[in-house]
Amino acid sequence: MAGQKINDLFCWEIDFEGIRVFMGSTNNGLAMTGIGFISEEDSIAYFAKRLPAANTIRDYSRNRVSAQAIETLLRGETPRVKPMLDITLTDFQMKVMESISKIPFGATKTYGEIAAALGKAKGARAVGQAVGRNPVPIVFP
Known part of the structure; x- marks a missing residue:
């Protein structure tokens, strides 16, 4: 944004x-x-x-x-029609959003686990900052 x-x-x-x-x-x-x-x-x-x-x-x-x-x-379901988004994210923030959107409903992952999956083993804090700046936390939970 x-x-x-x-x-x-x-x-x-x-x-x-x-x-x-x-x-x-x-x-x-x-x-x-x-x-x-x-x-x-x-x-x-x-x-x-x-x-x-x-x-x-x-x-x-x-x-x-x-x-x-x-x-x-x-409701824990996948919408048939996803809303168009008007957000501005860095490449890293977008990768984080894509990663967290793949976490199954009701499941959790630590920032460290997400960072490791993105190839940034020591990037837990950066993942946390990206999540904290998420303008649409329901779309990217």
Whole structure:
């Protein structure tokens, strides 16, 4: 997301079995998600902090496919249609995201295990930083 110019961020929330999930999309796809915000205002403030130049707009239509995919993922299933993403990642971050997306639902791996699988035996901290900067943690858990 660094260096990415976004004019409009279309925000929406869903409630899945008591879990409030917030999402923000651009005209090009899902840009960020978040869980654990108390209110929609808190989520928009978080999104605005990460994308201060963006105009936040409440809009379901821009998030419909993402919302359906996220609900499917939260059920532990694979969505038939994956949302388009509008995120900027380094090559290493993308490799980490691809690696963590292959971890079966309910299973875990340590950052060290992921780093080793990527050929970076001492890269656990770098993997942790990549995961921490993940703008769509539900899509790439």
